[in-house]
Amino acid sequence: xxxxxxxxxxxxxxxxARAAVIEVTRLSKVFRTDEVETTAVDNIDFVVREGEFVALxxxxxxGKSTLMHIIGLLDSPSSGSxxxxxxxxxxxxxxxxxxxxxxNIGFIxxxxxxxxxxxxxxNVELPLVYAGVAPAERRTRVAAVxxxxxxxxxxxxxxxxxxxxxxxxxxxxxxxxxxPKLILADEPTGNLDSRHGEEVMDTLRQLNREGSTxxxxxxxxxxxxxxxxxxxxxxxxxxxxx
Numbered sequence: 170x171x172x173x174x175x176x177x178x179x180x181x182x183x184x185x186a187r188a189a190v191i192e193v194t195r196l197s198k199v200f201r202t203d204e205v206e207t208t209a210v211d212n213i214d215f216v217v218r219e220g221e222f223v224a225l226x227x228x229x230x231x232g233k234s235t236l237m238h239i240i241g242l243l244d245s246p247s248s249g250s251x252x253x254x255x256x257x258x259x260x261x262x263x264x265x266x267x268x269x270x271x272x273n274i275g276f277i278x279x280x281x282x283x284x285x286x287x288x289x290x291x292n293v294e295l296p297l298v299y300a301g302v303a304p305a306e307r308r309t310r311v312a313a314v315x316x317x318x319x320x321x322x323x324x325x326x327x328x329x330x331x332x333x334x335x336x337x338x339x340x341x342x343x344x345x346x347x348x349p350k351l352i353l354a355d356e357p358t359g360n361l362d363s364r365h366g367e368e369v370m371d372t373l374r375q376l377n378r379e380g381s382t383x384x385x386x387x388x389x390x391x392x393x394x395x396x397x398x399x400x401x402x403x404x405x406x407x408x409x410x411x
Contacts (some may be wrong), residue, residue, distance in 0.1 A: 189252070189349055189401045190382050191217040191240055196249035196259075198235050198405075209235040210246070211405035217351075217384055222377040224393040225386045227402035233386050234355070236402070239386060241274055241353045242266040255352060271300055275344030279356035281336045283328040283343075289315070290324040292344045300347060310346050318372065334365025341372055345381075352376070354385040358392055370395050 173342045198210040210232045217223050225233045238244040239251060242258060245266075251259040258269065275296075276282075283292050290311055297307045315321040318338045328336050337357060344352055354373065358366030366389075374395045377383050385396065401408050 170171040170296075187219040187221075188255070189216050189218050190221075190254060191215065192250075192252040193240075193246075193385070194250040194252075196236075196239065196246050196251060198232075198239060198244070199247045208405050210239070212249070213407055215400065215407065217382065218383055219387070220377070220380055221398065222374070222383045222396045223385070224396040225384065225402065226388070226390075226399055227408075229262045232405040235405075237353060237355060237386050238386070240351075241276065242270045249389050272347065273350045275347060275349035275352045277340050277344050277352065277354040277357045278338070279359035281328070281333075281340045281360070283336055284341060285328050288324065289320060289326050289328070289331070289339050292328070292339055293346050296343060296347050310348075314342045314346045316358055317341070317345070332360045332365065334368050336360060337365070337369050338372065341369070341376075345376070350382065352381055352383045354383060356386055356388065358387075358389065366392070 193201070195209065195211055196210060196213045196215070198206045200209060213236065215236075225236065227233050235244070239246050241265075242253070242261075245261070246259050249259065250257060253269065254273065258266065261269075286296070287295070293315060294307050294311050297310060301362045302310070312321065315324055318341060320335065320338050320342060323331060323335060323339075331339065337360075341357075352373075357373065358369050361369060370392055373383060373385070385392070387393055
């Protein structure tokens with residue numbers, strides 16, 4: 170019975186020695202209208218270090234999607250500090266946030282967000298096109314990531330010709346192709362049956378074991394069991410971790 174706590178302590182000490190990818194301090198996000206003020210994220214302190222796989226969990230409306238948007242530099246906080254890869258980014262302009270996102274963050278969405286008119290290859294290539302990567306390097310990187318995700322044989326197919334699990338693997342490949350420092354996954358198995366959901370979670374866990382830092386929003390306790398750490402939110406506040 171002693172081995173498990175000691176093993177967990179070793180994992181925590183190892184994580185603590187790594188550099189922080191995400192470090193938020195007293196972070197808040199308030200949405201205001203003429204009549205209503207809603208605090209979606211309330212004075213949060215939160216750190217994710219290199220190589221961690223962290224789940225954000227909580228009921229609908231608890232603030233986890235808002236926190237994910239801030240972490241992903243899709244939105245700015247109302248107050249507090251957000252350091253990404255050591256740099257303060259809380260109040261950057263959208264243009265500067267977009268530049269950081271493009272080169273450092275890969276997104277995986279519940280609804281896949283693939284473009285039906287583009288082939289698998291073209292969907293995966295798209296972030297590299299936006300980043301201005303040369304065609305020869307694009308070909309090399311897309312081929313490598315499709316092989317890694319076991320989707321190279323589907324490179325000429327279109328999203329609607331694929332199963333849900335295959336579409337999500339393409340979305341994972343698209344997130345990986347830019348070699349991001351951080352992968353953000355928003356309910357990545359939410360539109361999948363249990364078998365395909367298991368395949369996606371196995372893929373994410375393997376990517377994490379190979380060094381990827383992943384933060385995942387999920388309602389699924391089963392999916393959260395793949396993570397190193399579960400962080401729970403309620404009414405915009407962090408209420409515990411394990």
